[in-house]
Amino acid sequence: MADTEPPSLEPMLRKLLGHGKLNAAERTATLALPHTIRTFGAHEYVVRQGDVARYCCVLLSGFCVRQKVVGRGARQIVALHLNGDLVDLQNSLLGVADHNLQALTVVRFAMVPRDMIMRMMDEYPVVAMRMWQDTLVDASVGREWMANIGRRDAAGRVAHLLCELGLRFQKAGLGSAEAFEMPLTQEQIGDVTGLTSVHVNRMLKAFERDGIIRRSRKTVHIDDWGQLASIGDFDDQYLHLNEDKLALS
Amino acid sequence: MADTEPPSLEPMLRKLLGHGKLNAAERTATLALPHTIRTFGAHEYVVRQGDVARYCCVLLSGFCVRQKVVGRGARQIVALHLNGDLVDLQNSLLGVADHNLQALTVVRFAMVPRDMIMRMMDEYPVVAMRMWQDTLVDASVGREWMANIGRRDAAGRVAHLLCELGLRFQKAGLGSAEAFEMPLTQEQIGDVTGLTSVHVNRMLKAFERDGIIRRSRKTVHIDDWGQLASIGDFDDQYLHLNEDKLALS
């Protein structure tokens, strides 16, 4: 289980460096965090609502979502994670998970025990700060999704999501902003945007008809980014991709 | 301006203690955080999207909301803050505000410079941890709102919000769960729930007709909590009100 020889946590370090500087000692300590590697199958639940969370999961490969189930079965996806994301710091620091964590594809995690995060906090406050910032970016994305679901029409919601995916995939090295492999089914796109799969389909077809996107297999090509961004009222500021880190030491 | 004689930050300390223990030194250091007191009028913007955030605001009295404006004018309220809340740690740690902070009523803040939070982080990691936890609870509420907006019908959304307000007001000492003063106009309730003010009105009237709630002036009485919670599919877990703090030292 324990598998610490290769620098498994390198994707996490890269993510944290995206939020600001870390000195050599901090970088070393980050990579040295004890962890185990675990694999989950597609559709498998990694954490269930109500579980006591003992691990912070660093996503090494694959895709997973955080989601809540309301009333009788309807599902809302509240976050989408890819490559290098620190998943479930949220839950693990609050003790009891208030939502589910589910794998979309086969997924590989580096599981870091919560206690180790706490110790890191004490010894390397700056590293903790970077982790904190990461959860804040998550929250920022969440706020944008809220606005997306609450105040845009169906076309806007889907367009906005496509733009976001493009940029995030590019950043994660999984494609370009204009061409990437869609990890979500149309039903899952609906669960992100608060729509039905049927209506998501109609929106996608409409974009395709209008020459804004093209699809082949699972690949999405965004041919007219400008128009898609306009329909989705998309402004990437909320992703905090290119923050001026200087402000934060 | 500087007004450090009375323990202005006491509400913040109380909030942080809600997330876990702090020792005497940590409590003292928290109360000793340098800050200035500022008052804002109703409807005034405290922070605007795009602003460089230099302060973390502790809400001493009044109500404020965090909100985003999409496309041409539609507004989505992404968080509601009352008494003692640490507002805008989110923004202040990320540098550039990705949303607006607006006062609903006359509002008094203790403004703590961001640098002081950063220093606190170094010297008292446990205090920083409690602040982090606070932002995580904010995020948890945000996720529930997302599910509310995306996957419940209009009656459910409004009912859910009323239940949440009741519990939060009770916790903040501003009323009981069954009777509190509504700080939001129906239009603002719409901006929280992704509905129009007209439809919010119809939902409230329906609840009143069915004997679930009563309203007089701005006061809301919840007469049938069970039914309201059922309509809103309400489960207070996401508010993390009574967490088992023992888990976190």
Place this chain on the structure above:
DNA sequence: CGACGTGTTGAAGGAGCTCAATCTAAGTGG
């Protein structure tokens, strides 16, 4: 090859929106 998950399409209905008028309460200035 057959089955299941996913995507696609049509038709019909309804939940919530838009527009607009009216009503109420709480100021505000004279």
Place this chain on the structure above:
DNA sequence: CCACTTAGATTGAGCTCCTTCAACACGTCG
């Protein structure tokens, strides 16, 4: 103290965007 103003609440009518239901197509994988 009262006329006037204004923000917010209330109500109705019509409409539309999105859902629901249902059928069918496609492709991938056993």
